[in-house]
Amino acid sequence: MSKIATPGTDKYSTAELLAIIIARSCAGDDEVLGSGGANQIISLAANRLAQLTVTPNMWVFCGGAGVYNAKFDTLPIGTWDPRAARGAECKIYLADVVDNGTKGRRGQHRIRRGGSGFGGMQVDMYGNINMIGIGGPYPDLKVRGPGTVGVLWMGSGPINLYFEHHNKRTFVERVDYRSGAGWLEGGNSRYELLDGREGPQLVWTPICVCDFTEDEHRMRLVSVHPGHTVEEVVENTGFELVIPDHVPTTTPPTDWELEILRTQVDRGGLLRRRRLTVG
Amino acid sequence: MEEKRHKFMIPLEEQLPADPNRRSKIISLEEAGRIIASKRTVSLAGSHSADGAMSLIRAAIRAGASGMTMIPPVTASIAADLPIAAGMLKKLYLSYVGFEYLGMAPAFRQAAKDKTLEIVEADEPFIVLGTQAAAGGRPFTPVQYLYEAISAKTLNPELKKVVDPFTGREVYAIPPLKSDVFIMHAQAADPYGNAQCWGGTGQERDKAKAADIVIVQADEIVGPDVITKDPIKTTIPGLWVDYVVHAPFGAHPTFSSGNYALDEEHLKLYLKMVSEGRAQQYLEEYVLGPDHFEYLEKIGGLRKLTQLRRMLAV
Numbered sequence: 001m002s003k004i005a006t007p008g009t010d011k012y013s014t015a016e017l018l019a020i021i022i023a024r025s026c027a028g029d030d031e032v033l034g035s036g037g038a039n040q041i042i043s044l045a046a047n048r049l050a051q052l053t054v055t056p057n058m059w060v061f062c063g064g065a066g067v068y069n070a071k072f073d074t075l076p077i078g079t080w081d082p083r084a085a086r087g088a089e090c091k092i093y094l095a096d097v098v099d100n101g102t103k104g105r106r107g108q109h110r111i112r113r114g115g116s117g118f119g120g121m122q123v124d125m126y127g128n129i130n131m132i133g134i135g136g137p138y139p140d141l142k143v144r145g146p147g148t149v150g151v152l153w154m155g156s157g158p159i160n161l162y163f164e165h166h167n168k169r170t171f172v173e174r175v176d177y178r179s180g181a182g183w184l185e186g187g188n189s190r191y192e193l194l195d196g197r198e199g200p201q202l203v204w205t206p207i208c209v210c211d212f213t214e215d216e217h218r219m220r221l222v223s224v225h226p227g228h229t230v231e232e233v234v235e236n237t238g239f240e241l242v243i244p245d246h247v248p249t250t251t252p253p254t255d256w257e258l259e260i261l262r263t264q265v266d267r268g269g270l271l272r273r274r275r276l277t278v279g
Numbered sequence: 280m281e282e283k284r285h286k287f288m289i290p291l292e293e294q295l296p297a298d299p300n301r302r303s304k305i306i307s308l309e310e311a312g313r314i315i316a317s318k319r320t321v322s323l324a325g326s327h328s329a330d331g332a333m334s335l336i337r338a339a340i341r342a343g344a345s346g347m348t349m350i351p352p353v354t355a356s357i358a359a360d361l362p363i364a365a366g367m368l369k370k371l372y373l374s375y376v377g378f379e380y381l382g383m384a385p386a387f388r389q390a391a392k393d394k395t396l397e398i399v400e401a402d403e404p405f406i407v408l409g410t411q412a413a414a415g416g417r418p419f420t421p422v423q424y425l426y427e428a429i430s431a432k433t434l435n436p437e438l439k440k441v442v443d444p445f446t447g448r449e450v451y452a453i454p455p456l457k458s459d460v461f462i463m464h465a466q467a468a469d470p471y472g473n474a475q476c477w478g479g480t481g482q483e484r485d486k487a488k489a490a491d492i493v494i495v496q497a498d499e500i501v502g503p504d505v506i507t508k509d510p511i512k513t514t515i516p517g518l519w520v521d522y523v524v525h526a527p528f529g530a531h532p533t534f535s536s537g538n539y540a541l542d543e544e545h546l547k548l549y550l551k552m553v554s555e556g557r558a559q560q561y562l563e564e565y566v567l568g569p570d571h572f573e574y575l576e577k578i579g580g581l582r583k584l585t586q587l588r589r590m591l592a593v
Binding site for chain 1: 285286287288289290291292294295296297298299300301302414415416417469471473484485488503506507510511513515516517518
């Protein structure tokens, strides 16, 4: 039975916590491409927050609305929301999105991808993603997924993964179908198949943050959000996570961070109302 | 083992950058010229005698560019002929090089005759579709059998045959035309690289995506108010641009769409001098000697440039 993931305080919501920690991860004065999927308003908020604070050279990309660097202070309901285009610097077309996504990083390898990236209905211990469906044999699916959209581009370079629900149905031993390439079968398998291109880096969930081990590329717990425990993470993960000896608590949002998020990014309070679940 | 401290654990206020400002991409014209000269393959946009990245080309020649390969716009006049006159090019993907109503391209024809230039017998689809392949990191672009009917299939060794897996019929494959540096003329750009082409042919976006480095020369540097007023007007997102050069009248002697007309008098002077074997004299007087602002004085200064601007008001 799933329940709402809460940080055990009413000072901030889980969605606000996620937006803030994702923004922190973007820090740097390099040019970062901040993108996120259509429904990832948390990631969109994170990118805008990072741009306003720690990543002044970030390019915030709204895929569905097709623009770079919109200047919203009220979070749109999706990256496809035409209101997300207000104050933008450039219209971008699908042909460009496909070209850039397929080609991956440009020649000089100077663009870092920040923010979240991709999620899905299933993810396994190597960060492979499934948006196709659950069960089989195909096409006799128990649950028909929405389709793969642009998840193919997980194969073209490093990216972070993002989930609004943490449970054993989502975090599974093995994905039923693979629509996005993570570290494949672990080890060097991805490097061998995809010309040495790097794979997923961080995994954001409502209760924790994970990364991948250096050699086996297995998902490893990095921190647990306030209000949650390592045991809760293990209980709700359908595969064996690598658990380090010491797992810190995710640094909670500061007053300063919440102030900027609520007055310059999400004046409408969408993130305060966003429901993320565990179990 | 020391624990890795992830950035997401550190509050934003402890990670504020030393310089909170967005970084400007503006560099000097001469610096841009040196960057171009250090590369092997250069691509261009523009059309016929319009929107040539002429100030960048002159700066590259001044910086000693030589032995380069050019992926030109599908139609070019002086933007291709001047680099050939200056010995900047070793290889040219040819689609059309000529001066239209003013005649043939003298340096190009001379180089072809002297065999000092490797000419790939390409054409418009070869350049446009090859650029598209490179823009998307694709291995090649297939085209239907039209090439079967023309000489290019035997004259252009870079055109290959592949079997269409859907029909089993043989078709042609155009290789990806990637460049080290794409140089482009824009009417306006902001310091972050967002560039507006008020004319253009649509080659700009693909050429930018197909290049490792993109350099924009702009007639005018504008603020965010101009760019955000109409984002649809931004031809190239700044994300794709590496350097911006402020070069007023930088397209001279070609048109700058919406800004000023071509300088027919100067183009005729160029054609005359090169045709008469005085290319070196032209280069010394107009390219190697003067910097950009001295060049603008030499071709007639503000009086001439004002006339060229007014010529668009008809």
